[in-house]
Amino acid sequence: MENKEKKILKKGDKIQLKIAGLNTKGRAYGFYGDDENRIFPNINAAEGQIVEGIFVKRRRKYELIRCEIIDFAGRKNAIYDEIARQNGGCNYQYYSYDEQLAIKNSNIEKEVKKIAKYDFTFEEPVRSVEVEKYRNKMEFSYGNAMKDGPMILGLHKQNSFHDIVEVDGLKLMDDNFNKIYVFCNEFSKATGLDFYHRLDHIGFFRNLVIRKVDFTKQILVNMVTTTQIEDEKKLEFQKDLVEGLLALKLENGFEITGILHTFNDNFSDSVVSESEEILFGKRDLEEEILGLKFKISPYSFFQTNSKTVEKLYEKVLDYLDEIEGENIHNSIVFDLFSGTGTIGQIVSKKAKQVYGIELVEEAVEKANENAKLNGIENAHFIAGDVFEKLDEFDKNGIKPDIIILDPPRAGVGEKTLNKLLKYDVKDIIYVSCNPKTFNIDLKVLQENGYELVKIATVDMFPVTQHMEVVSRLRKIEK
Numbered sequence: 001m002e003n004k005e006k007k008i009l010k011k012g013d014k015i016q017l018k019i020a021g022l023n024t025k026g027r028a029y030g031f032y033g034d035d036e037n038r039i040f041p042n043i044n045a046a047e048g049q050i051v052e053g054i055f056v057k058r059r060r061k062y063e064l065i066r067c068e069i070i071d072f073a074g075r076k077n078a079i080y081d082e083i084a085r086q087n088g089g090c091n092y093q094y095y096s097y098d099e100q101l102a103i104k105n106s107n108i109e110k111e112v113k114k115i116a117k118y119d120f121t122f123e124e125p126v127r128s129v130e131v132e133k134y135r136n137k138m139e140f141s142y143g144n145a146m147k148d149g150p151m152i153l154g155l156h157k158q159n160s161f162h163d164i165v166e167v168d169g170l171k172l173m174d175d176n177f178n179k180i181y182v183f184c185n186e187f188s189k190a191t192g193l194d195f196y197h198r199l200d201h202i203g204f205f206r207n208l209v210i211r212k213v214d215f216t217k218q219i220l221v222n223m224v225t226t227t228q229i230e231d232e233k234k235l236e237f238q239k240d241l242v243e244g245l246l247a248l249k250l251e252n253g254f255e256i257t258g259i260l261h262t263f264n265d266n267f268s269d270s271v272v273s274e275s276e277e278i279l280f281g282k283r284d285l286e287e288e289i290l291g292l293k294f295k296i297s298p299y300s301f302f303q304t305n306s307k308t309v310e311k312l313y314e315k316v317l318d319y320l321d322e323i324e325g326e327n328i329h330n331s332i333v334f335d336l337f338s339g340t341g342t343i344g345q346i347v348s349k350k351a352k353q354v355y356g357i358e359l360v361e362e363a364v365e366k367a368n369e370n371a372k373l374n375g376i377e378n379a380h381f382i383a384g385d386v387f388e389k390l391d392e393f394d395k396n397g398i399k400p401d402i403i404i405l406d407p408p409r410a411g412v413g414e415k416t417l418n419k420l421l422k423y424d425v426k427d428i429i430y431v432s433c434n435p436k437t438f439n440i441d442l443k444v445l446q447e448n449g450y451e452l453v454k455i456a457t458v459d460m461f462p463v464t465q466h467m468e469v470v471s472r473l474r475k476i477e478k
Contacts, residue, residue: 009032009035009055009062010055011055011056011057012054012055012056013054013055014052014053014054014055015032015052015053015055015064016050016051016052016070017030017031017032017039017041017050017051017052017053017064018030018048018049018050019041019045019046019047019048019049019050019051020047021047021103022046022047022091022092022103022465023038024107024111024436024465025091025465026091026092026464026465027040027091028040028041028043028044028045028046028049028051028091029041030051032055037062038061038062039055039062039063039064040061040062040063040064041053041063041064041067042063042064042065042067042158042160043067043068043069043086043158044086044090044091044092044093044094044158045069045094046073046075046092046094046095047073048073048074048075049069049071049072049073049075049094050069050070050071050073051064051067051068051069051070052064052067052068052070053065053066053067053068054066072094075094075095076094077093077094085165085166085167086157086158086165087154087155087156087157087158087165087167087170089155089172089463089464090170090171090172090463090464091463091464091465092104092462092463092464092465093171093463097127097131097462100459100462100463101125101127101459104125104457104459104465104467105125105457105467108435108457108467108469109122111435111436111439112435112439112442112452112455114439115439115442115443115446116442116446116451116452118451120451120452120453120454120455121453121454121455122455122456123454123455123456123457124456125456125457125458125459125467126308126311126312126315126456126457126458126459127459128305128307128308128459128460128461128462129305129307129308129311130305130307130308130462131462131463132171132172132462132463133171133172133173133174133175134172134304134305134307134308134462135172135173135177135304135305136211136212136213136214136302136304136305136306137209137210137211137212137302137304138172138173138177138181138209138210139207139208139209139271140153140154140155140167140181140184140207140208140209140210141153141154141155141156141164141206141207142164142188142195142196142205142206142207142208143162143163143164143195144163144164144195145157145163145164145165145166146163147162150189151188151189151194151195151205152164152165152166152185152189153166153181153184153185153188153205153208154166154167154185155167155170166185167181168181168182168185171463172463172464173210174212175251176212176219176250176251176252176254177210177212179248179249179250180210180219180221180245180248180256181208181210183244183245183248184208184221184223184241184245187240187241187244188205191237193205193229193237196225196226198267198269201267202228203226203228204225204226204228204229205225206224206225206226206264206271207222207224207264207271208221208222208223208224209221209222209224209271209298210222211285211296211298212254212285213285213286213287213296213306214287214306214307215286215287215288215293216257216285216286216287216288217252217253217254217255218254218255218257218258218285218286219250219254219255219256219257219258220256220257220258220259220260220283220285220298221245221256221258221259221260222259222260222262222298223241223259223260223261223262224262224263224264224271224273225261225262225263225264226263226264226265227263227265228265238261238277238279241259241261241279242259242279242280245259245280246280256280256281257281257282257285258278258280258281258282258283258284258285259278259279259280259281260276260277260278260279260283260298261276261277261279262275262276262298263275263276263277271299273298273299276298283297283298284296284297284298284366287302287306289306289309289310289313289342289346290310290313290314290346292345292346292370292374293370293373293374294340294342294345294366294370295340295366295369295370295373296340296366297340297362297363297365297366299360299362299363300339300340300360300362300363300366301339301340301360301363302339302340302342303342303460304460304461305460305461308458308459308460309342309460311458312431312458312460312468312470313342313343313346315456315458315470316343316346316347316404316429316431316470317346317347317350319429319454319470319471319472320347320350320402320429321350322454322472323402323426323427323472328350328351328402329350329351329352330352331351331352331401331402332351332352332353332354332355332398332399332400332401332402333347333348333351333353333354333355333400333401333402333403333404334354334355334356334357334393334400334402334403334404335347335354335355335356335357335379335381335404335406336356336357336386336403336404336405336406336407336412336420337357337358337359337386337405337406337407337408337412338356338357338358338363338364338367338381338406339358339360339363339367339406340363340366340367340370341356341358341363341364341366341367341368341370341371341379341381343404343406343431344356344367344379344381344404345367345370345371345374345376345379347404348371348376348378348379351378351402352378353378353379353380354378354379354380355379355380355381355382355393355398355400356379356380356381356382357381357382357383357384357386357389357390358381358382358383359383359384359385359386360383361383363383364381364382364383365383367381368380368381386412386416387413387415387416387419390416390419390420399423400423400425401425401426401427402425402426402427402428402429403420403423403425403427403428403429404428404429404430404431405428405429405430405431406430406431406432407432407437408433409433409434409437410434410437411432411434411437411438411440411441412437412441413441414441414444417441417444417445418444421445421448424475425475426474426475427472427473427474427475428445428450428472428473429470429471429472429473430442430469430470430471430472430473431468431469431470431471432468432469432470432471433460433466433468433469435467435469438469438471442471442473445473449475449476450473450474450475450476451473451474451476452471452472452473453472453473453474454471454472455469455470455471455472456469456470456471457469458470
């Protein structure tokens with residue numbers, strides 16, 4: 001029998017790859033021949049589809065670049081089948097919503113069970129109220145699709161830090177957002193001004209941020225630029241921007257109630273406000289969640305899926321009600337990483353006292369303002385680093401009976417967790433937007449006597465790889 005040598009892939013080989021699935025980060029992958037190494041195409045694709053591209057090795061990973069899908073395997077998504085328009089956020093664009101939910105939920109369940117090797121309840125996933133056009137905030141970047149190409153406004157291309165793709169018709173945003181995006185894209189191009197180049201720190205346009213609230217039908221448009229513009233031209237730019245935006249015919253009773261011009265000369269790529277001008281209306285939005293009103297400032301964190309966030313917070317309330325052996329109404333609750341105080345104010349009607357800590361000062365100002373707006377007297381929020389501010393609570397003799405954690409994607413962190421462990425509370429409710437760092441923190445909590453009682457995933461981000469997690473942990477009695 002003739003022995004066939006296994007083909008060794010070389011950089012630059014053009015190959016076809018059948019997609020085997022998506023990893024936990026939502027990236028499609030496949031295997032070439034008998035090779036056990038995963039190969040990742042730099043486009044969104046689904047199981048069973050065949051992708052053709054150029055083989056490369058980057059950062060110890062095998063990848064395909066300059067890809068196209070040559071067999072869609074019966075899965076079509078007309079808006080994004082044009083590869084040049086695919087962005088890095090819509091990893092599940094070729095899957096039905098039920099498939100998305102099953103895959104993401106299964107991935108999280110498997111990873112949690114690697115850590116929690118005992119009996120606990122893993123609940124059915126909580127579905128998003130809307131599976132398309134659900135986002136109440138969109139943050140776009142100015143750049144180009146390729147080096148030295150013309151300026152465009154859009155989102156980052158799949159697996160690219162530099163390249164931008166235009167996203168007219170993006171399924172994550174509603175038609176009003178799309179109208180504002182399209183106008184700003186074309187308007188910006190017509191000005192003749194360039195985008196901010198990260199390497200030489202020259203240019204004007206940086207970001208466009210659009211936020212809305214369903215309760216009051218308000219929309220805030222925030223144009224983020226550098227200060228690299230002459231005063232006279234700046235005034236003309238601002239006047240034309242406001243006139244163009246207010247001339248847009250929006251739908252479903254929504255209207256633009258605020259237009260901001262934010263200035264950011266910071267070298268960081270994140271949206272930072274070094275100064276700002278209100279060009280029209282007001283800068284805050286007013287939302288209502290579970291009967292409570294919340295004023296949202298331009299830079300405060302607020303959940304991006306307004307209609308599903310109530311389900312998320314209802315799950316927190318359910319877990320609070322399930323805590324055994326505690327008189328909740330006589331309990332002191334710590335709401336840590338509290339943002340605009342949404343969770344703290346919602347649980348305040350059940351607790352004796354709620355104390356929140358949040359790093360962003362503007363968010364804390366809004367949290368206390370919102371508490372006053374809602375007539376809540378037993379919830380107080382302070383600004384600062386959680387680790388440091390806990391010392392102030394200790395000095396004032398304030399100790400929690402229950403801790404609620406809702407950290408950023410980086411998680412709570414071992415240093416802060418170790419400080420929290422000293423309180424020896426019986427019950428912790430942990431809300432996470434990043435299951436990976438949740439598992440890291442869960443491991444630390446388990447090593448210090450806590451067990452997972454119940455956990456649920458909440459799909460706040462359809463079409464993307466992200467899922468929110470709500471969990472309840474209990475201290476094991478010795």
